[in-house]
Structure formats: structure tokens, C-alpha cells
Amino acid sequence: MFKSKTKSILLLGGLAVFTLGCNLDYFAEAQLEEFTWNPTVALPIGEISYNVGDLFRDISDAGVDIGSNANDVVTLTYQEELQSQSANGFIEISDQSISEKRSAGINVNNPGVASQVSKTDVFPLIWNTSFGEEYDSVAFSSGTLQIEMSSDLDANVDFTLILRSFENNSTRVPYSVSGTLTTANPSASFSDDLVKYIADFSRDENGNPVKNTLVVELTYQVNISPTSSIQATDGLNVALNIRQPQFDEAYVFVGQRPLDVSFELVNLEFFDAFGTGTIDFAAPVFRFAFDNSFGFPLGITFNEMAAVTQQGQIINLTGSAVNQVNVIEGPTVGNIGTSLETVFELNNTNSNLADLVNSKPAKVIVDVNAFANPNEAPTQYNYMLNESELRITGFLEMPMIVNINQLAGSQQVDLDIANTLEQANNLILRIITENNLPLGGNVELAFLDNNDNELYVISERAFFDAAPVGSDGRTSSSVTKIVDVTLASEQIRQIENAVRIEVRTRLSTTNAGTGQAVTFFSDYELKIKLAAQADVNINSNGN
């Protein structure tokens, strides 16, 4: 009995101890703090690939087209419309004032009886030219034709004047006027629009081929009165005036008339993108494209071509290309209305162009002698249309066969990373580059505030290495490089206030120190992957 009670007491006592031994001090008045999660997360951020064009985008923005040539070599091409010469600016038909006195050959003095004498006179008028042009024909687009007839005969004269060389462009009927000149009113004037007519200067009154000649047919009847007094030299005066003539078409040999061709390449800011260091293009080409719709050839020689560097140094173009006459073809009369493009180039074989280009010029001065019908060109029947034009375009082509040595550049990129970095404490920014370009680069990153003050600078370091170049001129393998940039919390806090980042680069091609030029093919690529390992701190408020 005693044992049973003992067990009961022990068990109940145990139960009481267990259930009544209450101690909740751990929770007494304590509160649950704001939840924070602070793992260290390694994660990929993203990647971006750069081809050669992307790397040299700055010069692209300055007007340089980045493409590739037939060999898939990346080529920088700068194009500028240099000059255009219109037909009206090249040749103008001057106003004409041509008069011809034709004697009637009548000699009477108070004959006492009335009589009539009829005459027909065909004669040429010579078209005046300024530079010895030889006109065959002209189709006018505007201008005025004036005829003034006058008589010093002491008799009334009935006349008809036909300008055989001026045919109506619709009816093909020659221009003609008729009238009567009296002793009281011995003159008459006529006017018409030139646009109606085509002038033919190529035949004389007998149908023989000539130049600059107008044929006039004058028919008149002299009504002699009984008191008329006429001498043998008296007759009719024909005055032809052409005012402000403009042409649609002019078939005219212009001779070796000069063209005014002189220009400067001034928009060469793209060279500004290349800072210190050198970039030497091995095979630059300057192409001149002449697009000629004049109906005659042109001869071109370089009077002067020179590069003016950013420091003001002048480097003249030299070489065989400087002195030779370059013939610009013109479309023949059988291809009227078309144009012909003639391209000739300056390159390393005919000039020292590489010296000019590699000086990173601020501008290039080009002074050209241009003239029509050069002796070097085959003889060609000349013509011009109103819309005839000579357009000259310059193409500076720089295939990326280059040696780049410590070429510096910089670029500012807007930045808004405050929110992104807000939850980051320590940060390792990992940059992984996979590069098959024969170009290596050191990069310095400067984080700037609104006033371009440097908040923090990640010092210059090699970000990507140049790929080795094989015997075929192509890079033989891709080079991978991993760079870690470690940022402590206080540095991140500095960067948070940055509004832009200045990326300062220093580039060198493979074996740049040896002077080796490497070729950039269009399929080359620099792939940059960004990753980060960051201590993040996220609290229950989502901050």
C-alpha cells in the first residue's frame, strides 16, 4: 500500500513539476524584429556582344558607315557630296542683238509715175558666243524673240520675213512676220516667246553645214510713188534680239571650257573619337565618283590635295595620281538623258594617301582642275540638257587592316543604378569576355555625378585580351578572360549617386608593338557577360 502511494505521489509530483514549471522569459516583452533576408547571391546579369561596328560606334555616329568589303573585311567609309555643277552654271546662252541692213538696189528720183519693185533676199545672221562655243541647235525653255524691221526707202514697203532657223517646235513652221512700212511709219516690231521654237544653227542659206548661223528670208515689195527719191543703198534693216534665253537642250560643242571644282572635306569629326595612341590604316582608299550627265567628257587633274591635322600640320598628297589627267566620261547623244559614273581612286600605289589618313586629319582640302573635252578623251559630239549635272562624291574607305597601339577613347553612358544597388552590400562584379577580335582593351570606369565629378573610379585594368592571329590573317581562337571587380559597401554607396559612367578604353591590336597590321573581319565578335555576387539585404518591407 505504501509503495503504491509512493508511486502515485512521485508520478503526480512529476506531473506537477512538468506542468507548473512555467518559464516564458525568452518571450517576455520581446518582439519579433523586422524580417531581413541577407543571403549572398551569385547570379548572371546579362551579356552584350560587340562586333567591330559596335566598338567603333562613336565614329559611326560622326557620319562614318561601318560595313564590309567583298572580302568581309570591316571597312569604314566616309562619304561626302563634294560638289555639283549644273548646266546653267556651266554655260549660259547670252542675249543676242543682231542686225542686218539689206539694200533694195533701187535708184529713182521723182519718176513721175508710180511703180512697184518686188525683191526676195535670203541671208545669214551669225549667233554670238562668249567662249567660242559652236551651236548646232537649241531648244529653248524660256526667253523672248524680238524682230524690228525698219526702212529708209522713200516708199511704202510690204514685207514678209521668215526666220528659217527658228521652227515652231510643234508645227515645224518657221517663224515669220509680215507688214507694211510707210514713209510716215517706217518701222515695225514683232515679239514672241522663244519657248515655242527650236533654233537650228547648222545650215547656211544654201544648206551647207555650218555652226552658229541663222538663215533669214526677207520678201518685200517697194511701192514707188511719182515723187519718190530712192538711192541704191536704201533698203530694209532687220534687227534680231534674243532676250534672257534659257534652253532645254543645247547641241553645242563647248570646247575645253573649264569647270570650277574645288572643295574641302571638313566633316571629319570621326577622327576626334581616336584620342591618344595610334591607329594606322594599311590600305585606305579615297574614291572620287563623278556622275556626269553632260554630253561631253571632262578632264580632271589635282591642283592640290592636302590633309590638315588636328594640330594644324599640313600633309600634301603626292604620287603619280597627282599629275595625271583623269578622264570623266559623258553620255553620248545616243544616250541622251542618262549619266555616266566614272570613279577613280587614290590609294597606296598612286599616292601617299595612308599618310594623310593616319594623321587623323581635321579636314582635307581638294583643289581640282576640271575642263571639258580633254585631249586624252575620244572626240565626242557635245550636248547639254537643262538638267545636265556633274556631281562629285568623295568616299574615304578605310578597310580595318590596321595597327592600333594604345589608342585611347572614352564614352559616357547614362546610368540609373540607385535602386538596383540599394539592397547590395558587398559586391563582386564579374566581367567575362570571350573575344576573337585581334584587339585587346584596358578599361577604366569612372562613375560621375550630375556635375561630372568623379564619385568613384575603378582603376584601369585589362578587360579583354587580343586573340592570336593565324597565318591566314584570321584570328585562330577566342580568348576568354574573367575579371572580378570587388566593391565594398562604402564604395557601393558612392556609386549609388552616379548618374553616368565614363568608360575609358585603351586599345591595342595583336602584337601592336611590332607594327603588325591585323585584319578585322566582319564576323569577329567580343562577347561580354556580366555577373555579380552580392550580399543582399532585403527586409520585410521589401527594401
Next chain:
Amino acid sequence: MKKLVLSMLVVVASVQLAKSQAFFSLYQLRDIVPQAQGLQPAFIPNNSFTFGLPTFGAISESQFTLQDLLSKGPNDFNFKIDFDVLQAASKDVNDVSTQLVTNLLYMGLKTKRGGYSFFVNARATVDFRYDEDFIEFLANGNSNNIGAEINISNSRLSFNSYHEVGIGHARTFLDKRLTVGVRAKMVTGLFNATTKEGLSGSLYTDPDDFSWTISTKNATVNTAGLDYFLNSDDYEDGDLTDYLMKNENTTFAFDIGAKFKVTNKITVEAAMNDIGSIEWKEKTINYNSYDTTVTISGVQLRGLDASSDVFKDSIQNKFRGDETNLAYKTKLAKRTFLAVAYYFTPKDRVTLMAFNNHVFDEIDPSYALAYNHSVNKFVFGLVGSYRGPDNEVNIGANIASDIGPVQLYLAADNALITNRPERFSKIDFRFGLNLMFGYKRWKAPSEVVDLDDL
């Protein structure tokens, strides 16, 4: 007295055998408390008629203690959730398990050869299993696993809520040496969220570019009934009530048990509860992510604008999935009890038990050793358990009266919980009130002589 000391020593020694607990203490109340039939259908109450009032019980256990979950630094006053602390307390595979049981109604009737019962229960279970890699990721991100794989393929989630209405019958055989009990119940599923069988997931971080290779397989979370809460605006008042009262997520389930008196002092017992499955047909939404292996290597930085959105979209777009409304089936969290009881006297019993929760279809039993003593109209006892060398000692206790007509009972596997509860990883209790009638009718003379009473 020697027996008592010996018994206590056995209890203390036995804690080395235990791994985890699951209403061990309530089990020890056996024929005294009718709610123990929920654990062993072969238990037959000692009285003629029982009317059980609504009761409540809960159990929650994990690999970490409460102070691991709500940790304090050496000089901290407030506590916080610190994944580093949780990670330090974690094992290769970790389970967080919670069960809630509400006995809404119980009626029991004892017969000459056994008994009948009618019961209505509401139950909820949450079982979450996670790998050490999972908590390692929460604590340290992936920084400690660069160039390695974080594998969460052992992670599982099972949340079940249902009510059950059933009848039970227990009958004795072989001159009462053998008792067999069975409970048949109609189960109506209410709410469910379950990861699909075979779920696997891993994250590999590339050592060079930190790119993530994520593999998922069978990444489906099946849910039922949760749409009432997730999209409550889509429903009319009363829809939820109608759903709770009656829906198509019904099934039949069984509890079976038996006990056999090997000798007058030794009894062996076995029970398997919650045999059955719920086929969820109504208000189901299956959130499916297709099997895939994707590599997340960041975004295209050229022309990047609104970076956070682009990042989010780029990741989301890697995964394809859909929502379906297909029926699915979940097994009830089957539970198995095995026990051997040794009666020193008719009033003193030591029980060695094994328990397994089959929630993830695994055999991972836990053990306990219990001592119970009856005195007058009370029974009370202790349960000792220990869940692994890195975890805690639990001492449980139970007490119940059989004086009728009012019975009060209380059972807890971790009775120490009130004394600095932050030290423990398990909390559980069962308590209730029953109205019990007719004890004297079935009171049998003791078959075992209590030497201590002599």
C-alpha cells in the same frame, strides 16, 4: 519500490530508442479515454455509454527548436527569424509537421463483447519536408554552391483539411484475449495543397559566369478549395459554407486495429489509421510548371530599359506552365502504431511503442517508452522519448479520470514545453471532456494480483 525504480530506469534508458513522437501520450489513456480509439480502434471504453464533448488537439514538430526559429543574439532582447540559425540546426532532410484534430462529436456504446461508436472529427495536417540545400540557399544564397548543385528534390508539401464522419466497432474474441476494431468513415475533403509525387528541382551555378541551370520535374502543386481565399471576390456569400457542408471531394476511409493478450501480463497491439485516399474533384486548381531544364544567363544588355522588369520577364519566360482543373488523388496520412505492453501489476503498465507516419510513403518510425499507473479513479503516466542525438529529450505526461459521468483528460508528449519552450522542437497536447456513464456494469475483478497492494 524496486520495480518502480527499475521502471523509471527503463524509461530513462529507453529514450535513446525514440526518434519522434505522435500522440504517444494520448495512446496511453487507452480504454479510459474514448478519443484514444482514433489511434487504436481496438480500444473499448470501460463504461456503457459515452458522450464526448468537442475537444481539440494539436501537435507540431520539426527539426529545429523554437529558439532556432525565433532566435536571439547573445545581447539581443528581441528575437528574429534568422536563416543562418535555422540552417545550423538543419539536417540532410528536415520535416515540419503539424496536425490539428477537433473531435466534434463522439458517442460510444459498450456491449458484452465489444462496443460501437459514432464520431465526427475535423482534421488538418501540414507536412513540409525540405532538404538541407533548401535552407542553405535561404541562409547563404547560392554563394557556397558555386560550381555545385543545390538540390531540393526531397522537398515536399502536403496540406490536408477534411472532416470525417464514421462509425466504429470493436469485438473481442478468444475469450477476450483478442480484440479487433475497425472504424469506417466518410471523409470529405475541404482544402488541399500538395506537391506532385516525384517533384524534383535543382539549381546549378556555373563557376565562371554564375549562370543558373534550373531543372524542374513534376513541378505541380495541386490545390483544392483554396480558390475561395485566393479569389474571394469571385464568390457569393454562402458559397464557402455550402462547399464546406457538401462537396464532391468525398471518400471512404478506414482505421483498423487489434490487440492480443499474449499472457496475463503482456499485450501486443497494432493499429493502422486513415487508410484511404481523397479524390479531389471539386474546386481543384493544378498549378503546373512543365518539366524543363533551363539556363538563365541574364538578359541582353543592349538597349536594356526597365532592367528589373526585363530580368523578371526573362526568367518567367523560361518556364512554361499552365493552370488546369483536373481531379487528383491524395492519400490520407496513414499512421501505424505498434505496441507491446507489460503489466507489472493491473495498475502499472510499461509500454514500448513504435509509430510511423506514412505521409510521404516512407517507413521512418519513431519510438517511445511509457509508464502508466492507475490509482483509484485516475490514470496517469509518463512518456519518455528522444528524437535523435542532435535533438531534444521529451518527457510526456497524461492524466485522465474514469469516475464518471464527467471525464477530464489531458495528454501531452512534451510536458516540459511550458518551461522555456524555446528549447523544444515539438509542441502537442490533447485535452477534452467526456460524459461517461455505466462504469460499474462492466467493472471486472482484477485478473492480475498487484503485489504492491499486498
